[in-house]
Amino acid sequence: MLETSTRQDSIVESLLARGVTRRRFLEFCAATTAILALPVTYETRIAEALETADKPTLVWLEFQDCAGNSESFLRARDPGVADIVLDILSVDYHETIMAAAGHQAEAAREEAIARGGHIVVVEGSVPTAANGVYCTIGGKTAQQILAETVKGAAAVINTGTCSAYGGIPAAAPNPTGAVGVPDLVSGVPVVNLPGCPMNVDNLTATIVHFLTFGALPATDEVGRPLFAYGERIHDHCERRAHFDAGQFALEWGDEGHRKGWCLYKMGCKGPSTFHNCPSQRWNGGTSWPIGAGHGCVGCSEPFFWDTMTPIYGRLPAPPGFGVTTSLERIGAGIVGLTALGFGAHGVAKAIQRKRVGDAVQTPVEIDRAALRKGRDEEGGER
Amino acid sequence: MTTTPRERAEAAAREDPLQVVATAGCVTVRVWQLPVRVIHWTIFSSVVVLSLTGFYIGTPYLSVGSDPRFVMGWARAAHNLAAFVFIAAIVARIIWAFSGNKWSRWDQFIPISKARRENAWAGFKYYTFLSRTPPAGAGHNALAGSTYLVVLVMFLVQIFTGLALLSLESGGALASISGWVFAVLPIPWIRFVHHLIMWMTWGFVIHHVYSAVLMDTEEKTGLISSIFTGWKRLPADRL
Numbered sequence: 001m002l003e004t005s006t007r008q009d010s011i012v013e014s015l016l017a018r019g020v021t022r023r024r025f026l027e028f029c030a031a032t033t034a035i036l037a038l039p040v041t042y043e044t045r046i047a048e049a050l051e052t053a054d055k056p057t058l059v060w061l062e063f064q065d066c067a068g069n070s071e072s073f074l075r076a077r078d079p080g081v082a083d084i085v086l087d088i089l090s091v092d093y094h095e096t097i098m099a100a101a102g103h104q105a106e107a108a109r110e111e112a113i114a115r116g117g118h119i120v121v122v123e124g125s126v127p128t129a130a131n132g133v134y135c136t137i138g139g140k141t142a143q144q145i146l147a148e149t150v151k152g153a154a155a156v157i158n159t160g161t162c163s164a165y166g167g168i169p170a171a172a173p174n175p176t177g178a179v180g181v182p183d184l185v186s187g188v189p190v191v192n193l194p195g196c197p198m199n200v201d202n203l204t205a206t207i208v209h210f211l212t213f214g215a216l217p218a219t220d221e222v223g224r225p226l227f228a229y230g231e232r233i234h235d236h237c238e239r240r241a242h243f244d245a246g247q248f249a250l251e252w253g254d255e256g257h258r259k260g261w262c263l264y265k266m267g268c269k270g271p272s273t274f275h276n277c278p279s280q281r282w283n284g285g286t287s288w289p290i291g292a293g294h295g296c297v298g299c300s301e302p303f304f305w306d307t308m309t310p311i312y313g314r315l316p317a318p319p320g321f322g323v324t325t326s327l328e329r330i331g332a333g334i335v336g337l338t339a340l341g342f343g344a345h346g347v348a349k350a351i352q353r354k355r356v357g358d359a360v361q362t363p364v365e366i367d368r369a370a371l372r373k374g375r376d377e378e379g380g381e382r
Numbered sequence: 383m384t385t386t387p388r389e390r391a392e393a394a395a396r397e398d399p400l401q402v403v404a405t406a407g408c409v410t411v412r413v414w415q416l417p418v419r420v421i422h423w424t425i426f427s428s429v430v431v432l433s434l435t436g437f438y439i440g441t442p443y444l445s446v447g448s449d450p451r452f453v454m455g456w457a458r459a460a461h462n463l464a465a466f467v468f469i470a471a472i473v474a475r476i477i478w479a480f481s482g483n484k485w486s487r488w489d490q491f492i493p494i495s496k497a498r499r500e501n502a503w504a505g506f507k508y509y510t511f512l513s514r515t516p517p518a519g520a521g522h523n524a525l526a527g528s529t530y531l532v533v534l535v536m537f538l539v540q541i542f543t544g545l546a547l548l549s550l551e552s553g554g555a556l557a558s559i560s561g562w563v564f565a566v567l568p569i570p571w572i573r574f575v576h577h578l579i580m581w582m583t584w585g586f587v588i589h590h591v592y593s594a595v596l597m598d599t600e601e602k603t604g605l606i607s608s609i610f611t612g613w614k615r616l617p618a619d620r621l
Contacts, residue, residue: 221565235551246446246453256445265442271550272569298570307568314440315577316570327574328441331581338585342592345509349596352511359514362602363408363615370407 012051025050035205035280036217037227049212056211057118059109059149060094063135063142064169064178065124068197069159070096075200075283089207092118095137106138109149116152119207120188122163122181125170129177146184155216156181156190157206161299164192164223171305182223191216192223196299201280202228222302224274233270233296236278239263257293267312268295275300409621413485413521414612421475422609428468429587433580435461440577462548469541472534485521491531498524516600520620526593533586536579543576 015025029047033040062070074097091097093109100108112118124142127134132141140148150156158181161167169178182190193202206225209217217225234240242248242262249257249266257263264271273296281288290296298308309316310323317323318330353359361369414422435457438444444453479488489495493502505525507513517523522530546560550569563572598605608614 221561232550242450244452244455244458245450246442246444246455246457247450248442248445250445259448265445269570272573301568303568307570315574318574327577328437331577334581335584335588338588342589346592346596348511352514353600356514359516360601361617363617364602366407366617 011053011055014055032205032208035201035227035276036209042212046208046212050208053211055090056154056207057112057115058089058091058094058121059112059118059153060091060121060123061142061145061149062095063122063124063126063146063163064176065160065162067096067123069123070094072197072200073159073203089119103138113149113151113153117154118152119210120149120153120156121159121203122146122156123159125162125166125178125180126184127169127176127178128184129175134176143184146181150185150188153188155210156185156188157203157216158182158190158192158194158223159198159203161194161196161302161304164194165302167194167196168305170303189216190223191219191225193228194224194300194302195275196297196304199228199275199277199280199282202276220274224300228276228280229274229300231274231276233273233275233277233290236276237270237290238278239290260293263290263293263295265314266295267310267314269298269301269304269308269311270296272308273298273301407618408615409618410613410615411520411621412612413483413614414608415483415486416612417474417478418482418486419609419612421471421478424467424471425475428464428471429583431464432461432468433584435464436577436580440573465541465544465548468537472537472541490522490524491527491534493524493528498527501525502528516597518620520614520616529586529589533583536582536586540576540579540583543572543579546572547576 012022012025016022026043026047029050030040030043033043033046036042038046060070060073092112093105095105098105098108124135126132126142126146128143132143135142137145158164162169162178163181165180166174166178166183167180169176170180180192182192191206193199193206195202202225205227206217209215209225209227217227219225220229234243237243239260239262242260243264247256247259247261249261249263251257252266257266262268268290270290277288277296278290281291295312297311298304301308307316313326315327318325318327321330438457439454439461442454446453478486479491484490489498493499501517501519502524504513504515505517505523508516509525517525542560542563545556546563547569549556549560567575594606594609603614603616604611605614
């Protein structure tokens with residue numbers, strides 16, 4: 001796949017050469033149409049686009065990352081689709097999977113940049129503190145490499161939460177000054193495919209969308225494609241019926257957990273997270289975190305490491321009270337202290353009232369005085 | 383032209399015989415009009431329903447067994463329904479602040495006039511034991527009025543965060559209006575604020591009932607019964 005000689009081939013020719021049948025190719029087009037939530041009629045349009053499109057050059061950059069998105073990339077649905085994914089793309093530079101090394105590898109990247117019109121996929125956040133020394137490759141900082149590589153690019157696709165929003169390296173206190181790619185890149189269309197890691201189906205679909213329509217898919221306000229991040233996990237979760245019924249796992253391994261009840265009380269962040277995990281699933285559609293019995297950690301939301309914690313608690317811990325104090329306890333404390341405070345105030349007022357005496361004439365006293373006065377005046381006249 | 387309080391009461395009684403009844407040295411006044419009382423109790427009952435259902439939604443203390451009861455489904459339905467009743471009551475009260483009698487008007491909640499500022503100061507001195515005399519007035523004293531302004535702001539934040547959380551599943555126009563807030567504060571923290579205001583509201587309820595009892599035992603103007611009947615019996619010079 002790293003041979004540059006096949007670049008001129010169309011995608012279908014290259015697939016056939018690798019033994020992927022036309023039927024398999026059309027299945028792939030149909031599946032991608034479904035992922036993109038397009039009407040079924042688009043299947044042919046996608047097939048046509050892929051048949052005529054030249055293989056796009058892809059440069060995959062890795063910065064402050066764990067290579068999780070590369071792992072996800074290599075675990076495309078099944079061998080047939082893996083071939084398709086890898087053959088649709090001419091992956092000219094990918095540190096983890098390319099055969100070339102050292103200067104030869106950097107030359108491949110420079111060559112792709114010189115040609116222009118390439119797709120840049122970024123994995124990992126970019127450190128900006130101390131002039132970016134926390135991540136250097138071949139003597140260049142991540143920031144320099146990113147700036148060089150996006151020049152003349154057709155699009156930038158951020159895979160994973162780190163390259164989209166800074167992710168775990170950017171979690172407080174963020175010692176490396178890590179930021180997401182959108183903070184550093186301008187003038188090139190950018191799309192975010194956050195997740196820890198991203199789902200390769202969404203990457204494939206995004207690239208197919210780009211090849212078919214010549215543009216990146218429509219996104220939400222944090223740059224995520226709506227086809228993959230438009231719906232909340234909680235609203236499409238297979239355990240949602242247990243939520244509505246009031247059936248919750250209360251402890252790991254208890255009866256509710258064994259029966260597959262809702263993980264809401266175990267701190268599941270499904271209600272706060274937008275991603276197509278429940279429908280697209282992972283590892284070739286076999287399972288996904290909630291399906292496997294662990295609550296969602298909200299990994300596709302910006303800054304999830306800081307905002308979605310505690311992972312096993314429903315809500316953030318109130319600042320300044322330690323991580324084990326729940327908001328409900330603080331709330332009960334607010335009510336209790338208010339009651340105590342006003343109770344004490346009432347006792348003090350009663351003492352003051354007793355010592356100083358009544359402050360004002362009550363209406364009854366005023367009326368009595370007025371009546372008495374009236375009677376006296378009457379008596380006087382008589 | 384100088385008028386005595388008594389003459390002012392009589393003039394008011396002539397103008398609106400249903401609202402003011404003058405006797406010996408006092409006047410009986412319908413301070414709280416019917417809409418004010420209806421709105422007050424609508425807010426109270428919807429807050430009770432919202433708090434009970436909301437607490438369950440946030441902390442589902444009932445986990446039904448194998449026989450599903452749809453508890454969370456009903457709790458959320460009741461919460462959403464009560465929320466719209468609550469919103470309607472708050473909107474109605476804001477409208478009434480511009481169309482009701484002088485004790486329900488907006489200027490009762492914002493002490494901008496010199497008299498109201500002095501009244502607020504008198505109220506502060508009364509509460510901090512610096513003075514024995516409660517702040518004079520017929521409707522809300524200025525300090526209480528300002529407290530209700532804070533409560534209104536709390537309620538508006540509560541409504542907004544509630545609608546924003548609803549928009550997560552409803553999408554549509556609601557999401558377009560409120561979606562920006564999640565860029566300012568992430569979803570879990572919006573929930574945090576929503577929960578916190580619930581607890582603060584009950585702290586306010588304690589304060590509210592305590593102050594009502596305190597003032598009523600001090601002045602004996604029928605303050606507590608006035609929120610049911612509307613009438614207060616006041617010295618004529620209070621009008």
